[in-house]
Amino acid sequence: MNTGRAAGALLRLSIFNLMRNPGRSAVAILSVLLAAGMTFAGGLITMGADHAMDVGMARLGADLMVVPRGAVEGTHTALVMGEPVAFYMDGGVVDQVRAVPGVREASPQVFVETLASAACCTGRLLVVGFDPETDFTVRPWLYEALHRDLRPDEAVAGNHVTMTASEPLRLYGSEYTVVGRLDPTGMGMDETVFIPMASVAEMVERSRTLADRPLEIPPGSVSAVMVRLADPDRAAEVARAIEEAIPGVSAITAGQVTQGVTRSVSSLMSALVPISAGVFLVSLLLLLVLFSAATMERAREIGILRAMGATARQTVFAFAGEAVLMCLIGALLGVAVGAGVYGLFQDLILYSFTLPFLWPSLAQQVLFAVLVVLGAGALGALAAAWPAWRLARLEPHYSIHGGNT
Amino acid sequence: MSLPARKWRGLLVLLLGLVTVIAAQFFLEVCGDAGHMLETAKGTLVPMRCHWSEQGLKGIGGLVAGIGVVMLLARDEAQRALSAVAALAGLLMILLPLWILPTCTMPSMVCNLSYKPGAILLGALVVLAGLLGMVRWKRVSQAA
Numbered sequence: 001m002n003t004g005r006a007a008g009a010l011l012r013l014s015i016f017n018l019m020r021n022p023g024r025s026a027v028a029i030l031s032v033l034l035a036a037g038m039t040f041a042g043g044l045i046t047m048g049a050d051h052a053m054d055v056g057m058a059r060l061g062a063d064l065m066v067v068p069r070g071a072v073e074g075t076h077t078a079l080v081m082g083e084p085v086a087f088y089m090d091g092g093v094v095d096q097v098r099a100v101p102g103v104r105e106a107s108p109q110v111f112v113e114t115l116a117s118a119a120c121c122t123g124r125l126l127v128v129g130f131d132p133e134t135d136f137t138v139r140p141w142l143y144e145a146l147h148r149d150l151r152p153d154e155a156v157a158g159n160h161v162t163m164t165a166s167e168p169l170r171l172y173g174s175e176y177t178v179v180g181r182l183d184p185t186g187m188g189m190d191e192t193v194f195i196p197m198a199s200v201a202e203m204v205e206r207s208r209t210l211a212d213r214p215l216e217i218p219p220g221s222v223s224a225v226m227v228r229l230a231d232p233d234r235a236a237e238v239a240r241a242i243e244e245a246i247p248g249v250s251a252i253t254a255g256q257v258t259q260g261v262t263r264s265v266s267s268l269m270s271a272l273v274p275i276s277a278g279v280f281l282v283s284l285l286l287l288l289v290l291f292s293a294a295t296m297e298r299a300r301e302i303g304i305l306r307a308m309g310a311t312a313r314q315t316v317f318a319f320a321g322e323a324v325l326m327c328l329i330g331a332l333l334g335v336a337v338g339a340g341v342y343g344l345f346q347d348l349i350l351y352s353f354t355l356p357f358l359w360p361s362l363a364q365q366v367l368f369a370v371l372v373v374l375g376a377g378a379l380g381a382l383a384a385a386w387p388a389w390r391l392a393r394l395e396p397h398y399s400i401h402g403g404n405t
Numbered sequence: 406m407s408l409p410a411r412k413w414r415g416l417l418v419l420l421l422g423l424v425t426v427i428a429a430q431f432f433l434e435v436c437g438d439a440g441h442m443l444e445t446a447k448g449t450l451v452p453m454r455c456h457w458s459e460q461g462l463k464g465i466g467g468l469v470a471g472i473g474v475v476m477l478l479a480r481d482e483a484q485r486a487l488s489a490v491a492a493l494a495g496l497l498m499i500l501l502p503l504w505i506l507p508t509c510t511m512p513s514m515v516c517n518l519s520y521k522p523g524a525i526l527l528g529a530l531v532v533l534a535g536l537l538g539m540v541r542w543k544r545v546s547q548a549a
Contacts, residue, residue, distance in 0.1 A: 081513075082513070160511070160512050160513065161511070191511075191513055341526065344522035344525055344526055345522045347512055347513065347517060347518045347522075348518040348519060348522065351513065351518055
């Protein structure tokens, strides 16, 4: 018998054995499905958070963000999730920041927290007023996509904001046309609407007569100062210098935002990893028990295989193949179910744990899925090989007669 | 087909219907549950459309539970057709938040975080249960 035909026969035998006991196979497949699904979903979240941080921080373009002291937590939530926030400090801070050694560029932003539903079902929005003269976050994109600056009644929206040009955005009685949508970043920018800072001042004025509740922003104040450094590696040092030079402000480095996200990922994983590891362990034990029992039950079959000329190794392959096949089916289904359920509850998970997320590339997803499936296959081989090997080493006559010579 | 098999499928559909009603009533949240309402020109606060979508899900959940009860009582010959009806009801549960009575437009709204994925997941389970009932019935009838 050549190797190819032998392998085919062994595979057919494995499939037949799987079908012979569908209940046992279903239980084993289900346990592997759970473990593989949780592992795949957990891995996706980690990879997606990393990817979002890379893309989002690059798009933000700032090495530091200066905000009023006490607004660090709110800024983190706004940056990562786009949760509306409103805090203000004196606009003179911008020049003070520019004067700090190591600062290359500084651009102010004003945050506006919208009232409940601007129109039907839009939810609350974070509106950011940027300074067209100094901005380096939105303006590069504007010139690339629109080839011009924004007019006073125009806005640019993050990728998840669903307003269109035909549907004006109403904010505190003023109407804005959304003329463009930024590329997805997986971070708070996706939920943010950007308008020129001058438009914010006009909005404040108009809100006194047009809005249900006037917008209160102290004149000349800003919410945050985006800072670019001459040497980004000195971010922590310059942040300290800014906090020492300007009273009442905090400087947040890009690294601190990343650390915050890492903490959020860790807190999610601290719940997911033990459960996933536990399910994996239970799957391994279950497979060990199932295959130990199955090989004992089928000692006669093993003996006959050996008597017909199958080597001990081929016999082990037949049994390990059955386990590997079962684990591969379970893992493939698990990857599909894990991705599906995560896809459905993605936003709920991300909002609950304040996590950014941007789907990793298809190649990365496929590679990770293949790793999970192969890992599960290896688990199956590990669980079945040992009991099968023990029996395959016995004399065929002994196996056929169940130990009664 | 044996009586226990018929009961098992009817019980599964009944259970999924009840879970849908209970989940929609107590666990799946829409914007109104988080205090987000629409203000009319007169100043009256009214629920957003996701509220009505959730009401619809409760109705379909009740219908699925009803199909489950009928499956428990009906003759073997009716099981396949009833499973198909349950699968269709599951499909309705999926289409409800997506197309029939769509949830609010912003992905970050409460209804999109909780009610929508929950309705789709429950709908998918009902579709699977319905399809399973149809496949098993076919196999049994072929064997008969």
